[in-house]
Amino acid sequence: MILDAHGHVGDWPDFLIPDPSAEGLVATMDRIGVTAMGISHLLAVGPDAERGNRLAIEIAERFPGRFGVWQVYNPHHRTPLSSVRALDGIWGVKLHPDVHQCRLDDPLYEPVWDLGLPVLAHAQTDSPWSDPAQFAAVAARRPEVPLLMGHTGLWPYGFARAARLAADHPNVYLETCGSKMTGRWIARLVAMIGADRVVFGSDACFLDLRTGLGRIALAPLTAPDRTLVQGANLARLLALPP
Amino acid sequence: MPKLVIDAHRLIGPVPFDDLPSDPRAEMDRLGIDRACVTHTLSLYSDAEAGNEALLRLDDPRLIPVPVVVPGVPGASAPADLHQVLAWNVRMIRLCPERHRFDLTGPIALRWLAALALPVAIDLEETSPAQLHTLFTRLPEQRVLLLNPGYRRLRAVAELMAETRRVWLEMGTVNTQGGVEWLAHRFGADRLVFGTGAPIADDCGPRFLLDHLALEPSAVDLIAAGSLSGLL
Numbered sequence: 001m002i003l004d005a006h007g008h009v010g011d012w013p014d015f016l017i018p019d020p021s022a023e024g025l026v027a028t029m030d031r032i033g034v035t036a037m038g039i040s041h042l043l044a045v046g047p048d049a050e051r052g053n054r055l056a057i058e059i060a061e062r063f064p065g066r067f068g069v070w071q072v073y074n075p076h077h078r079t080p081l082s083s084v085r086a087l088d089g090i091w092g093v094k095l096h097p098d099v100h101q102c103r104l105d106d107p108l109y110e111p112v113w114d115l116g117l118p119v120l121a122h123a124q125t126d127s128p129w130s131d132p133a134q135f136a137a138v139a140a141r142r143p144e145v146p147l148l149m150g151h152t153g154l155w156p157y158g159f160a161r162a163a164r165l166a167a168d169h170p171n172v173y174l175e176t177c178g179s180k181m182t183g184r185w186i187a188r189l190v191a192m193i194g195a196d197r198v199v200f201g202s203d204a205c206f207l208d209l210r211t212g213l214g215r216i217a218l219a220p221l222t223a224p225d226r227t228l229v230q231g232a233n234l235a236r237l238l239a240l241p242p
Numbered sequence: 243m244p245k246l247v248i249d250a251h252r253l254i255g256p257v258p259f260d261d262l263p264s265d266p267r268a269e270m271d272r273l274g275i276d277r278a279c280v281t282h283t284l285s286l287y288s289d290a291e292a293g294n295e296a297l298l299r300l301d302d303p304r305l306i307p308v309p310v311v312v313p314g315v316p317g318a319s320a321p322a323d324l325h326q327v328l329a330w331n332v333r334m335i336r337l338c339p340e341r342h343r344f345d346l347t348g349p350i351a352l353r354w355l356a357a358l359a360l361p362v363a364i365d366l367e368e369t370s371p372a373q374l375h376t377l378f379t380r381l382p383e384q385r386v387l388l389l390n391p392g393y394r395r396l397r398a399v400a401e402l403m404a405e406t407r408r409v410w411l412e413m414g415t416v417n418t419q420g421g422v423e424w425l426a427h428r429f430g431a432d433r434l435v436f437g438t439g440a441p442i443a444d445d446c447g448p449r450f451l452l453d454h455l456a457l458e459p460s461a462v463d464l465i466a467a468g469s470l471s472g473l474l
Contacts, residue, residue, distance in 0.1 A: 015394040019420035028419070032454050156260070179393070179417055183446030184262070205419035207393070214450020218273060 002034045003231035003240070004209065006120060006150060006177045006201025007067075009059055010042035010052070020205045022059045026066055028209045035231065036066050036240075037204070038120065040094040044072035049079040060089040068238070070094035070120050075108035083115050091238055092118035092146075097129035104134040113138070118146040118237060120175065120201075125158025132162040139169035146171050146237045148199060151178035152189065159185055163192040170197075173233065177203035177212050183219035186229070195225035199233050243453055244466030248277045249445070251363070251389050251412050251437035254305070255283035255296065262441040267304065269440065273449045277304045279363070279437075279470075281336050285310035290320040290342070298330060306474075308363055311335045312342045313351040324354045333474040334361045334387065340368040347376045361385040361473050371398040378406045385473060386410070390439055393418040403429045410473050412437035413465060414448035422465070423456055431461035435470045 009022050020042075029037065039059065044052025049072040060067040068091035073079045082090050093112050097104045104121055112119060124130045132153045139147050152174045153162040166172040174189055174197060189198050202212030216230045234240075252266045263269060266278055280300075285293025294309040311327055312320040321327060327335065335358070339346040346369055355362065355377075364374075366388055377384060385408050391399050392415045403409050403425070413422050414437050426434055436452055438445040455462050 015418070016396045016400075017418050018396075018424035024420060027456075031456070179415070180443075182440075182444035184441065184444075207417050208419050208421060208447075208451060210451040210454045211417050211444075211447035214447040214454075215444055217450055218446035220272070 001231040001235060002213065003200070003234040004034055004037035004202050004204070004212070005148060005175050005199045005234050007037035007039040007204050007209075008042050008045070008206050009039050009056065010205075012042050012046075012206060017205055022063060022067070025205060025209065026063055028204070029066065032210055032213055034209065034213065036068060037202070037209075038068040038070050038091045040070040040072050042206070045094070045096050045099055049074040049077060053079070057089070072096070073109070073112050074100055075102045075106065076100065078111070081112070081115060083117070090117070092120060095119060095121040097134075098122055098124055098127055101129060103129050105137050113142040113145050116145060118148065120148040121150055123149045123151055123153045123162065125153035125155045125162065132158065132165045135172055136165040136169055139166075139172045143169070143171050146173065148173045148175045148201075150175050150201070151203075152176065152181070154178050154180065156180050156182075156185060159189065160192065163189050166197065167193055173197055173199045173237065175199045175201040176215065176229070177201040177207060179207060181215060183215045186215055186219045187221055190221060190225050190229065195221070195228040196233055198229045200230045244463050246463070246467040247275050247436060247449075247452065248279070248306075248467040248470050249275045249438050249440070250279045250387060250435045250470050251414065251439050252278040252280050253283050253286070253440070253442065254280045254300070255293065257283050257442060258287055260442070266440065267302075269445060270304070273445055275445075275449065276467075277306060279306045279308045279334065281308045281310060285336075286338065286341065294321070294330075306334075307332055308334050308336050311337060311354070313337075313344055313354040315350065324357055327354075327358055332360070334363055336363040338365070338368050346373055347380060352380050355381055355384055359383075361387060363387040363389055365389040366391045366395065366399070371395070371402045374402055374409070375405065378408060382406075382408070384408060387412060387435060387473060389437065390415050390443070392416070393421055396421060400425070400428065403433060407433070409433070410435050410469060412439075414438040414443060414445075417447070422451065426457055426461055426465070431457060431464040432469045432472060434465045435473065436466050
């Protein structure tokens, strides 16, 4: 089973996304064997989390079993969140400290940690908002919350440090998407922190799903490690049915 | 699956900021890449001439040498004069105007390019679409392989491709959903070239993407090798 931990639907202002649709994602998922993808709507990451979250849930309902929803929490708008995970296909909460300009360790996120759902957060090495050190700080304070470190910090010069910072916090998982990630680095991360702590994500439709999966599929990994990274870890932490 | 795969953009040699394989051939074998255009890292991170000498000593038909040329006044260029470039008998050269601090559309670079009449590989981060527009205005027959175009500047890159048919695009970093198909439908698969920038950039993702493009097999074969063969 291949599960994509980090997906999006919708447009983004910075650049052209030729195919931002859910239909396009499903066609690609079928083409390469991806069972399901966790999505947040890019409108929700941007200015309207509440409406974007509703759109993401509608998409998940339109394609049963193919999408889980990371409901975006905007700390400035105090976005209402559902705490019922399985009923409406919600996988957890998505945070984007850089877009929302609110540090990951800011008290404004307390309602999210209190919810107890898995959290996928953008991470960016040396960012004042989302440096991996903030993930370690939050994970130490809230060890009961599964925390996916999006992009493993984004920049290659910070990948090894991100793995070191996460190593002592078993609730932190390194998520693999990003334009600078390589198959070689994914194999290194597995060697550093263990295959049970690395989770496949693509960032599609922002990025191309096939490129993201290819880094896992063709990385120099053992078959059991690849199975964990490409879906078994996420299925375990989300308690998804086998 | 494409019949033949040529990576238009690989490096050979060590890099100063990471521990990466200095010889690309083992990874090429593992990923099913038949041949590769290679530039020596010494030419990028040290002395261009030393890198070119090491590159041109390679004697492997799988590796197509792409030496780095630095146009300039006598004493500031690499190699010392453009006749040495012609003596190399290579099929493509690489220019790094930003790294080597010369003007791509300055009089010397334009004279060298006109005299060489060779395809030129340039990383988009080493130039700009506006500078390339100027280059094509001055040298309308110049062929350019645009390396590392990325996905964030897709609009500007598409405008460049619409204005001239002398630009070919490396697809390894065209990494937004459906980006390669979007370009192929608008400009033709014969303008797109498989390339990775490995080992610094990723080769696993682009190689997988090549096998799973939503294009006709003939178009995939062009991207995998045919377009580059046409360019060279």
